[in-house]
Amino acid sequence: MKVVIDTSIWSLALRRMQKINYPIRNELANLIEEGRVIMFGPIRQELLSGIKEQTQFFKLRDYLRAFPDLLPETSDFEQAAAFFNSCRCQGIQGSNTDFLICAIASRRNFSIFTTDQDFTHYKRILPIKLHNIRC
Numbered sequence: 001m002k003v004v005i006d007t008s009i010w011s012l013a014l015r016r017m018q019k020i021n022y023p024i025r026n027e028l029a030n031l032i033e034e035g036r037v038i039m040f041g042p043i044r045q046e047l048l049s050g051i052k053e054q055t056q057f058f059k060l061r062d063y064l065r066a067f068p069d070l071l072p073e074t075s076d077f078e079q080a081a082a083f084f085n086s087c088r089c090q091g092i093q094g095s096n097t098d099f100l101i102c103a104i105a106s107r108r109n110f111s112i113f114t115t116d117q118d119f120t121h122y123k124r125i126l127p128i129k130l131h132n133i134r135c
Contacts, residue, residue, distance in 0.1 A: 001036070001109065001110065001111055001129075002036050002037075002038050002108070002110045002111075003031050003036050003037060003038060003110060003111050003112070003113050003131045004038045004040075004043075004101055004104060004105050004110050004111070004112045004113070005028065005031070005037055005038065005039065005043070005113050006043065006101060006112060006113060006114035006115075006116055006119070007043050007046040007047055007097075008114050008115040008116045009024060009028060009113050009114060009115060010028075010043070010047050011047065012024050012025070012115065013025045013028045014047075014060065014063075023133050024115070024133065026133075027113070027133045027134065028113070030134070031113070037067055038070050038104075038110055039064065039067035039068070039069055039070065040069050040070045040071070040072060040104065041069050041071075041072075042097045042100060042101075043097070043101070044064055044069065046097065047060065047064065048060060048061055048064070070104065072100060072103075072104060075107070076100060076103045076104050076107060077100065077103070079103035079106065079107060080096065080099040080100040080102065080103040081099070083099045083102050083103055083106075083122070083126050084096070084099045086125055086126065087099070087121075087122060087125055087126070090124075090125055092118075092121045092122065092124075092125065094118050094121075094122060098116070098118060098119070098122070099122075102119075102122055102126050102128050105128055105129070106126065106127050106128055109129075110129075111128075111129040111130060111131040112128060112129065112130055112131060113130075113131035114130065114131075
């Protein structure tokens, strides 16, 4: 199964080098090695936004270019809006990018690898699968 790697995972694996992140970095490395990683534009944009040093920006940009973008379709955006509305009716808020991730993953039967607890809330309402670190 392919896995959408959320910004939170990329950020922990690539920007912060704390020992606590070894399991996450190792799992991401395994998914990359297995060819299971899914990237798309909004996640790429979030990762590259806010990098102050131009050399770091170019280094990360060039690294991420190894992962081609999955192109969302019109139905993905429509489903993301429907997911947003469903969650909002249940009192759950989220970002447009989060709901686009959910729509893309749901339609294509991908799982989502994230540390963002919002996805746990979405999962109660939406037909999404969350990826867990394998032992």
